[in-house]
Amino acid sequence: QVQLQESGPGLVKPSGTLSLSCAVSGVSISSDYYWSWVRQTPGKGLEWIGEIYHGGKTHYNPSLKSRVTISMDKSKDQFSLDLSSVSAADTAVYYCARNFWGDFRYLDYWGQGTLAAVSS
């Protein structure tokens, strides 16, 4: 059974870097999928942040691209998100998810989400 679990600090200071990890179980992160980060705020709803493939290829939301880095540790079956220069607007519930990448495009497995707040 595929499972994803986010982890990371719940509180980040303004202008700092928000760092989260997603542990994947039930499937190898090196299998033929992309892996995504999505965040959710009351104001903007669901926002896709970016994705990574086991070959290292990444795609980022253009609105966040200058501040986002997604990386992968295949030995641990986990991938990570770094979001720099954060402000209160980055306070959100952050989800990691698996992308189906074939004839269709969708996010079929999600973590339970982790709240990250930006505050001094």
Next chain:
Amino acid sequence: EIVLTQSPGTLSLSPGERATLSCRASQSINSDYLAWYQQKPGQAPRLLIYGASNRATGIPDRFSGSGSGTDFTLTITRLEPEDFAVYYCQQYGYSPPLYTFGQGTMLAIK
């Protein structure tokens, strides 16, 4: 960037009734890249429909999706108490690679 607009914002119905939720794209999209999700409070979104009309594994057949081009619909026949939640549509675009979501429709018990 393609914008997805969902309507209505809130739909109030009773168990046993039929729900029809709309998702309209700002330009024509590939229906293979249109999905629907259900989200309940405190939970992650759950995939319901992919490719506009294909039910995900384990999704009851009272859920169905249809549409093409710019207009897509999620229909729930015979609402069950557990169906009252927020529903989102999502599309994928290639240039640049980008997933976007609608703002959601809240399905509320009347």
